[in-house]
Amino acid sequence: MSNSITNPIWSPPTLGELQNLEGEQLVQWELAPGDLYLKTNSGKILRLKRAGDFLELPWREKFKASKNLLWKPFVQTDKVSDLVKSFQHWQQAQDPVDYELAKNQFMENLRLGLRPDGGLKMIDWSFACRELFKSDSQLVEEFQNKHVVLYRRGLLVSSLAVLLSLASGYHDPRFLKEIYHVSWWLDAGLIHDDFSYWVSLACQEERWRPGGGDALLKENGASEKEVNLFLEHPRFGYEKAIESLGKKLEYPELLMSILRHHEKSDGTGFPEGMSLSVMSDWETLMMMADNMVDYREEVLEDHLHNGILTLWKAFQARPIEGLPVHRIVEKFRFWLRHPHVEVLSA
Amino acid sequence: MSTNRPYLILHHAGDIQDELQEYLDSLQAKVVELDGYESGMELTHIITTGEQDYNSLGRMFNTVEDDIKIVALGVVKDYPSFIANNGRFIVDQKWFSDQMGKVALDKFFKGQASVHLDENFPSMKEGSSFKVTNHLRIGNDMDRLSAFVHSHDGSVVNVRTYVDHALYYLFYLKQAGIGGAPFEVDYGHTGHETIVQIHLPVKNYVAEYLLDSFGEPNGQDPLRYLLAICAQSTDYMEVQYIQSASKLVLTGLWQNKKGVRTLRFGSLLINQVFTTAQIERNIEQQLMLAKTKTAEELEELNNKSLPGHLLEMVMPETGHDGYLKDHPDLAKNLVAFAIDKWKETNPDQDIAQVTETQMMDMLTDYFDAGEIANLQEVDVQHVMDRVRKNNVSQAYEQEIDRVRGSLKDDEKFQQSLKDTFADKVAEKISGDFDEANMAELIKGTQAELDVPVVVSGGAGEGDAAIMVKGKKAKDDMIQKISGSIDSEIESQMIKGSKIKTDDFVMRISQGIGDQVKGDWKYKSNLVDTLAPKKVQDHLTRFATKMGQTLDKLTSSDLQLFAQSELPKIMDEFVTVDESFVIPETVLPELPDYKFQSIFKNELQAKMQQLYPGKSADEASGLITPEEQEKLLREVLKTSVKKIVASNPGTDEAALIKTLSHYLKGSEADIKTIISGSREEVKKIESAQVIEKLFSPPTQSGNEGGNSGDAANGILIQRLRQLESEFNTAKGQLEAANTELKVLKDARNQMHKIDVKSKDAVNAMMAQESEADAALLPMNQKMQMIQDLASGKEINPEDAQRLKEALEREQQILQAAKQAELDIKKAKLEMQQKESFFAQEIEKANRALKSRDIVVQKAKDGLALMMAKKDKEISDLNIKVSTMVGAMNNSPQANNAQKLRALEQEKQSMSRLVEVYKNKLTSMASNMEKQGSSSSPKKDEEVRKITMDKQRAEVALQAAQKDLTKLKSRMELDQAETQRLRAEKSRLEEALKSAISTSGPIGAQASAKTEDQSGKLKKLELDLAMESQRAGKYEISIKELEAKVAELTGALAKAGSNP
Structure with missing residues (x-):
């Protein structure tokens, strides 16, 4: 069988590749249409969810108010x-x-x-x-x-x-x-x-x-x-x-x-x-x-x-x-x- | 279901053409003509025409119950009775000339089936498929199918009719919960035929679901005729049930309109679809088979032992981390070995006292040294712990003794041990033998080969066992002198003191050999001290005859004496006592001579084998030194093996001595060799014992009755026998008790009668005595009688007294006779009662037994019935839930809501009508007002308007009427709904009761539900139509209103412009 991976799926993104994510937008998603990131106070970027991940309602509610959410769209x-x-x-x-x-x-x-x-x-x-x-x-x-x-x-x-x-x-x-x-x-x-x-x-x-x-x-x-x-x-x-x-x-x-x-x-x-x-x-x-x-x-x-x-x-x-x-x-x-x-x- | 039976076909009617005959021949089917039919034949098929009375045919041959399939070779008009009587194939024989016809034959007779069109009809060339999940949405796919059929010169109408009806039939199945979805529709063309195949998953499909659908067209119940239409729309229709996959496959085939038609009438094949009765019968047969099989298996199991061993119970798992943890079998073997070894080496000591060093020493003797090398300290400790436990060691000891005992009786095993011992000894000796020894042996052998071999008992008497007479003594010695190992013919006795005679015989035997050659002291001692007197005398005479004195006799003289004289002497004092049986105590043979003889024979045989036809000298000149050494070692090994094998080990010292003498080895060395070999054999024996200890007993072991399990078997059998005897005895005891009770009762009664009679007699006697005393004393009475007898006269008073006395006596005698009779009667009565009770007891016993049998049978029957009922109940539950689901989903559930909505709509419409009515009235009055001052033109317009208004009013009235009708219709619908609801409840109740009585519901109930659903749907449609009509009225009212408004506007305009 073919094990070759055509593209690397994920590599740490640069800030330029990420877009800001509004809380209101997040609440409407049940599945993550892209990778979701959190920018910490120290300036680090943490990946919270992968594209396609299920976003539980409590989780969405929790991060809704966050001003430091970023995302990289994958799903068209x-x-x-x-x-x-x-x-x-x-x-x-x-x-x-x-x-x-x-x-x-x-x-x-x-x-x-x-x-x-x-x-x-x-x-x-x-x-x-x-x-x-x-x-x-x-x-x-x-x-x-x-x-x-x-x-x-x-x-x-x-x-x-x-x-x-x-x-x-x-x-x-x-x-x-x-x-x-x-x-x-x-x-x-x-x-x-x-x-x-x-x-x-x-x-x-x-x-x-x-x-x-x-x-x-x-x-x-x-x-x-x-x-x-x-x-x-x-x-x-x-x-x-x-x-x-x-x-x-x-x-x-x-x-x-x-x-x-x-x-x-x-x-x-x-x-x-x-x-x-x-x-x-x-x-x-x-x-x-x-x-x-x-x-x-x-x-x-x-x-x-x-x-x-x-x-x-x-x-x-x-x-x-x-x-x-x-x-x-x-x-x-x-x-x-x-x-x-x-x-x-x- | 009949596929396992050989084909036995009754040719009932019609002609069988060549193609079909050939096919039947290829199946090796036996075709019986009607003349040749005999009752009892296990028919599989009946071939007939299409014009039979299938009901009578079915009754005559019991076609349904015995699953005899009917094949019709002509047009069948009465499908229902044909199918109901197990008619399964209607076919035009002409079709068998086609490949497709042969495929159909294969399907019918061999049960071949697939859900895939190309597998079912391999000649398929092109085709397509569609899936049906919703029967209301198949139009497009049907159109495409029609186009396909049309393009292939097919009968579009027939195909559509077939597919439509087949799909509806399948949807009925789905609604009844028997069929599943989606339905897969595959269609294609072979070049000559168009084929459409539909398959779907089904559950528990039976022929009853199919039979009902082959009826006449019926406006009320389409399910009754759907398949009949299908069959009539095709050239060939096939209904195939694949039980293994629970699939139902419906296939329709049409031959091209153009070209040769080999199907001249509608053919039908119903394959592998069985009625409930047939399935039940099959299940019962399978059950019977399974029961028989189980009984056989149980019987087989009875002769088998359970897995595992009791010893394992006293041997818990190894709980440490040593080598034995992963080798539990080795652990058990070591424990057994240690216990056995300890018993052998320390018979008087308890194994609980074993030290670690002793244990290590013992274990090093274990037959698998490699395993011992793997042991760790914890393992040794573990074995010690185990053997120190009293219960473990005792259990093992007992088992080892048992196994060893059984092995001792195993002749083969004992023989193999002897052989092994001989092998080992021979191997060691031949290995230790150097060239010098060998040369000496050869030399000695050559020199001694000609020594005459003298067997005790004298030449020619090898077969005799002799009893030598000695001096008379109380302990007459009986000793068998064995001259040869052959069977004894007669027995003789040597009388004398046991010890002396023993020594004598022994030493004479030995003296003939070379041990005492020239050893006069020995001879003298022999002759002087041990020989019986007669022998001594003969020897002295022999010496004198030789011209010598007794002490001058040489060994050769002695040998001569032994050969020539001794047998004669023996004859003199030997008496033959054939009746005497001598115990089997055999004096040892003389191994020395035997060894010589064996070695010589073996050597000669080998040399002859190597150099056939050559003398010994010629051969020895040809043989190389290496070959010679090899040969000699081989011969030595064989000879030693034979000599050892002939010595069973009872006289090891003699063996050692002999071997030492001939092989020129020290006795100590030979002893070491022999002991070593014995040790090795012992190891083998121990290994065998231990192996057998944990191996399951073999069948032969059971049969032989030597093993513990066989003993257990016998014990169990004995226990069963005892139990049975106990039960019999118990029964007998109970019977005896009853008998005793009866007898006691009888005895009591007898006693009572006896007492009563005694009382009566006593009372009478007392009365008599009193009377006698009053009337006539005994002596007087006797005197009177004597006087009368002697002719004397007595006075009349005395005569009267005598008469009275005699009368009284007569009365007493009568009473006594009566009492005796009473007793006899009572006795008889008692006997009768006893016999009656015995009969009753017997009857009761018989009744109890038969009741037991009945109860047992009832139990078995109930168990079966319970299982069957459980299954039925579970099936019915599923059906009920499916039906309830279907009913909930059906329009009935929504009906009330829809009716409410319609009611509301109706009310709003009524209100609307009222509003328009009012409007029109006011408009009319306005117009009238306006009209009073209008012109003729206006009058005309007003008339028109009035007419319009009237029309509108009429229309409104009509609308109102319609609405009223609608309303009443709705009420009727509501009533109908109520009724349907009640029907539903009743159905549910019926289903519930059906569950309790477990009667089949299936298709009938489904059909009824379908019927109701259909009615509801119809009502719904009617309501929809009424609503539509009401809508139309509303539109017309609106139009009218618009017109009125227009007119009003026009009037107003007209009014403002006079």
Whole structure:
């Protein structure tokens, strides 16, 4: 796989690169559209939040009155706003022709925008998805407080799942919304007292070779609890999601994706070692999104701050044998390369 | 479900064409003609035409219960009865000439299925797909599908009809909580066929959901006919349930309008969809299988031991940081070894007194020195701590004894120990033997090879065991002299004092050898002191015959005597007693001669092997010194091994002496070698004991009955037997107690009767005595009788008294007979009662037993039922919650609110109408006022206005009427809503009661809810229409108002310009 980082994500900024941030402006943000800094009395600059971080209300209230807040914008709010409007326009179109036109327009904007020369980054798309589908703030906050990498993954995995859904022909906003929400729960099983960096690496390793996660943990002397958490986190997450989301969903079947996101089509996955040769596309969407997003923070940040091709190339470089996602892969590949027309079967 | 059965197909009707026959042959299916059918055949399919009475066919062959699938080779008009009787395939045989037809056959017979169109129909060339999440928003996708079909010469109308109806059917499933979304619609074209496939996830899909949807079109209940329309709209329709993935796949296929049509009528395949009864039957079968399997596994488990070992209980985990912490098995072995070793070396001392040095010494003898090297001080301390604990050491000792005992009975193991001992000795001796020794051995061997081997008991009597007669004594010695190791044929006795005879025989044997050669002192001693008198006499005669005196006899003379004379002497005083059985005490064989013989034979054999056909001299000339040394060492090793193996260790001293003599080594060295070898063998034995101590017993061990577990097994079996005997005895005791009680009762009753009769007799006797005393004394009576007998006359008074006395006696006899009869009756009664009680007890026992069996069966049945009911209740709960959710989300929930809004709207409209009415009235009166002074032109205008006003009024009245209607309609709607609410509550109640009675609800309830939802939707639409109409009225009123205003303006203008 490609581990190369295309751009350094963060380096200490100079004062000239930073803009003043008004308290009123801060209060309106739920996610940080850029890096947020605090200038101390001694003249030092401290980074408070990264672009994309969740801004809890108490935190916003706390810093609202501060006169020393600075920020460096990353998220292109105008492009995010355009995307949101374009999507809403499509969904609100009543006339079939208008509907088709609006849909094609939106899909093209998205496809071209996320290409290298399109100027749209995955973090922008994540912001647009957040605005369109409103993720569960409580869960998001819990993710961020417990483990920031899991939060950052959630941000990317959920928006990627929506993107894959769109490319695969799922256009119903209610379905897309639920895909977005459920995707956030893929890692919910890892929000646990026994979670460690090694467990996240095991999840990473498992993507490349079945059984690799377990082996990695054992090779590195992980505790029994860590191994257990790794092997059971799909079930933990699924049970949590059932309890929390189950009754609210129009498509509760989607929750099965949480349980199955580490399964393979040849029975080498876990927790049930199922053979998944008869899965529909929607059942494998989240599995693919989860597989595409890295657990390593530097790679993850690189993917967030680039267009889709960086992420796609990294995924393409990995073996996907055993993952029942080849239909989604084909459709997505087709969508990336061609102007938006009806996606043909592979 | 029938896939596991071999295909047995009944050809009931219709012609089977070649393609189908070939396919069935390839499946190795057996096709039975109707004539050849016999009841009891386990049919899998019935092939028939489409014109059958499927109900009677189903009843005749029990097609549903036995899952016999019906295949119709012609048009089926009555879908419902065909499907209800397990009809699963309607097909035109002509289609089997196409590849697609063969694919369908594979699906039907082999159950092949996929959710992906290209996998289901590999000949697919191009296609597309769309996802349906909202059935109200499929128009655009349907248009695109239609365009695709149209461009491929397909039947657009049929395809649209099929997809529309299929989607609605699937949405019904979703609403009922059986199906999930999204539905994936894939479509494509193979070049000859258009195919549309829809799949969705479903839960617990059963054939009942499908059967109901193949009915006749019905205006009220679309669910009843949706699939029938689908089937009639396609050339081939397939309903496939993939149970493993819980997916339902509906496929429609249409052949091109142009080209050859091989599907001449609508075909249908329903695959892997089973009725609830079939599923239940399958579950029961699986359950039975599982039960049988479990029983078998349990039986198997009964013969297996539990994991772990009792010794582990007395051996807690190592709690220190030494080497043994990570090697718990070694820790256990060391403890066992130390306890065993201590017992061997310090049999009289308690191991609790072991010192660290002693422990270290013991451990250094442990058979795996490498492990001992790893030990740390804490480990040694740990082992000491363990062995010092009384419970640990005792438990281990007992186990070691048990295992060692079992190993002693293991002949193979004992033999392997002997072999190992021989190996070790031979290895050491041959290793320590230098060239000089070897040369000497060869030399000695050559010289002695021709020495005759004389076996005690005399030549030719090798098989005899002799009892030699000696002098008579109380302790007649019985000693077996073994001439050979072969089986004994007869026994003889040597009588004499035990010690003397023993020594005699021994020394004669030894004397024949070379130890006493020329040693006259020995011989003299032998002859003088030990030989029995007869032997001495014979020897003296032998010496005289030789012309010598007894003391001059040479060893060769003695040898000659032993060979020729001794056997004769023996014959003289030997008596044969075949009945006598001699204990197996064998005098040691003479290893020296045997060694010579063995060595010679081995050497010759090896030389022959190396140089076949050569003499010993020729061979020795050919062999190199190195080869010779190697050969000799090898032969020596083999010979030593054999000689040691033949000496089981009972006479180690003799062995040492022999080996020392022949191998020219000191006895001390040989002893060291032998002891060392014994030590090594002991180590092996200890290792084996310890290994066996912690290893689970083998099956053979159980069978052999030597191990503790086998003993435990026997003990358990014995305990069970005792328990059973105890139970029987307990039952018998209870029966005996009951019997005793009955007998006691009877006895009491008897006693009472007895007492009563005695009392009666006594009373009677007393009465009689009194009467007798009053009437006639006994002697007088006897006198009178005698007088009468002798013919004397008695006076009439006496005669009267006698008569009375006799009558009284007669009465007493009668009473006694009666009493006797009563007693007999009572006895009989008692016997009858006893027998009755016994029968009753037996009956009660039988009843109890049968009740136990019934209770047990009921328990099992209840457990199964409980599990089943639990599942049903859980399914019903899910259905109820889904339905409640659906009802809450349905228009009913919002209906009240909408009605309220409409009511408000209606009221505001009424108010508006009133306002306009007033306005119009005032406008009319104004106009009238103005009109009174107007011109004809104005009059005309006024008339127009008046007419307009009237029209407006009429319109207003009409609007009011409409509003009234609307209002009443709304009231009706409210009533309907109320009714629906009540219906909902009733439904909920019905569901709840259904849960309690666990009857299936499913599709019926869903359908009913759907029906109600539909009605509500209709009402809502009606209301919307009324509102729309009211809106129109409002607009017309506004228009009127505008017109009136315009007219009023015009009138005013006209008024101001006369």
